[in-house]
Amino acid sequence: MSPIQPQSTLATIAAMLDAVPDPRIVITPDYHIRHANPAYRAAYGDDAVGRTCFAVSHGYARPCDEEGESCPLKATLASGQPERVLHIHRSRHGDEHVDVELSPMSDVSGYPLLFVEKMKPLALASSQAVPDRMVGRSAAFRRMLLLAQRAAPSGVAVLLQGESGTGKEGLARAIHDGGGAARPFVAVDCASLTETLLESELFGYEKGAFTGATQRKQGLVEAANGGTLFLDEIGDLPPSQQVKLLRLLESGTFRRVGGISSIPARFRVIAATHRDLAQMVRDGSFRADLYYRLAVFPLRLPPLRERQEDIPLLAEALLARVAPGRALALSADALAWLLQHPFPGNIRELRNMLERASLLCDGSHIQPEHLWLDALAQPAANPDGHFHSPLLPLAGLEQRYLAWALASHPGDRASLAAALGMTERTLYRKLAALQAAAGTVDATQ
Ligand SMILES: Nc1ncnc2c1ncn2[C@@H]1O[C@H](COP(=O)(O)OP(=O)(O)OP(=O)(O)O)[C@@H](O)[C@H]1O
Numbered sequence: 001m002s003p004i005q006p007q008s009t010l011a012t013i014a015a016m017l018d019a020v021p022d023p024r025i026v027i028t029p030d031y032h033i034r035h036a037n038p039a040y041r042a043a044y045g046d047d048a049v050g051r052t053c054f055a056v057s058h059g060y061a062r063p064c065d066e067e068g069e070s071c072p073l074k075a076t077l078a079s080g081q082p083e084r085v086l087h088i089h090r091s092r093h094g095d096e097h098v099d100v101e102l103s104p105m106s107d108v109s110g111y112p113l114l115f116v117e118k119m120k121p122l123a124l125a126s127s128q129a130v131p132d133r134m135v136g137r138s139a140a141f142r143r144m145l146l147l148a149q150r151a152a153p154s155g156v157a158v159l160l161q162g163e164s165g166t167g168k169e170g171l172a173r174a175i176h177d178g179g180g181a182a183r184p185f186v187a188v189d190c191a192s193l194t195e196t197l198l199e200s201e202l203f204g205y206e207k208g209a210f211t212g213a214t215q216r217k218q219g220l221v222e223a224a225n226g227g228t229l230f231l232d233e234i235g236d237l238p239p240s241q242q243v244k245l246l247r248l249l250e251s252g253t254f255r256r257v258g259g260i261s262s263i264p265a266r267f268r269v270i271a272a273t274h275r276d277l278a279q280m281v282r283d284g285s286f287r288a289d290l291y292y293r294l295a296v297f298p299l300r301l302p303p304l305r306e307r308q309e310d311i312p313l314l315a316e317a318l319l320a321r322v323a324p325g326r327a328l329a330l331s332a333d334a335l336a337w338l339l340q341h342p343f344p345g346n347i348r349e350l351r352n353m354l355e356r357a358s359l360l361c362d363g364s365h366i367q368p369e370h371l372w373l374d375a376l377a378q379p380a381a382n383p384d385g386h387f388h389s390p391l392l393p394l395a396g397l398e399q400r401y402l403a404w405a406l407a408s409h410p411g412d413r414a415s416l417a418a419a420l421g422m423t424e425r426t427l428y429r430k431l432a433a434l435q436a437a438a439g440t441v442d443a444t445q
Pocket residue numbers: 133134135136162163164165166167168169170171273274314317347348351
């Protein structure tokens with residue numbers, strides 16, 4: 001067992017921690033809280049001392065690693081160094097993402113006697129269904145968040161890579177906001193910058209620089225001064241333009257179109273792309289020197305299929321966003337349907353689907369057919385003739401098509417049956433089956 005540390009050591013550490021505004025605790029190697037500073041007691045309760053950290057922070061009966069979480073204390077014991085993890089803590093403000101750092105305090109022989117746990121609630125994202133922030137609780141989301149949390153205050157160039165709709169622009173804004181006081185965030189869509197537009201859009205122009213330049217115009221680089229320049233779809237920037245961007249980043253200066261003086265530009269750069277930029281460098285379509293300037297801190301955003309357990313939380317937050325004041329919820333069957341949907345368009349597809357479902361739903365619970373109608377409205381096949389979706393049971397597909405046909409056909413049942421190429425009797429039989437399926441949905445609400 002560990003030697004008992006002198007009480008004076010604990011008293012000295014405690015006095016230092018009490019002066020810190022963020023929550024801090026001192027814990028023993030067997031997880032017991034020996035001291036909690038006022039900020040910790042205000043967030044987690046006055047009765048923390050004497051209890052275990054996993055009970056107070058998580059409500060667990062066993063250490064975090066036995067509950068499927070990472071345990072910073074175990075990691076610190078193994079490495080002998082400070083260790084940092086992102087946990088969801090149960091505080092008086094509800095569940096929140098907390099950046100946890102544990103540092104060992106060792107005796108003269110190097111044996112860790114005590115550990116100081118520093119906690120910093122995360123402003124980048126929420127673990128609750130709030131409509132105006134990035135939300136998520138899954139391990140994939142938290143891994144990304146912890147990296148973003150490290151990059152945010154540093155001002156380093158960040159490259160965000162992820163499929164379309166995974167939240168790259170949202171994360172870019174969160175990283176920018178996490179970098180300190182209010183400063184400009186200027187987004188540039190590189191895919192829409194033509195050869196001629198690039199210089200005038202990015203660098204601005206002087207009066208009389210070209211026909212129509214009736215007065216001096218500030219460019220986006222100048223507008224981002226002191227803040228962040230967000231280069232969206234950077235992989236779509238043609239090589240002729242990549243060199244101009246590289247020159248700007250290397251020299252830290254630019255010249256307005258028609259201007260003669262070099263103007264210094266101070267900004268942080270965050271770039272985003274859905275393309276595999278490293279592969280583009282290998283096949284020669286993206287400059288390696290620009291890539292290394294932009295990818296100082298590369299961050300991958302997981303597709304929604306890798307964070308499926310976030311779908312209920314995301315859906316709740318997105319419903320509050322798209323239908324404010326309606327208290328709309330998903331029925332159990334609608335949620336089950338969402339959980340099996342592949343979401344090639346990621347969170348944007350989920351958001352659009354819920355927005356349309358909210359318009360189709362008159363009650364308080366969105367049903368599967370409100371979501372099916374949306375899926376059916378999308379083109380079934382891409383131009384190569386391949387279907388987007390994985391294989392679906394034909395019977396289910398027929399029911400979804402029937403529900404859509406019923407809702408959108410303007411005529412009576414006889415003309416609907418004729419349009420579908422079946423007898424009225426067959427149509428009624430199929431509609432009865434559809435109603436029975438819808439009845440199951442209502443019963444599970
Ligand atoms: N973690 C999240 N929590 C809540 N909403 C999110 C989250 N991530 C993304 N969204 C929402 O999903 C939508 C798409 O996000 P965003 O535009 O940031 O994606 P993107 O990856 O930049 O897409 P693209 O590559 O097509 O430009 C937005 O409405 C955004 O608010």
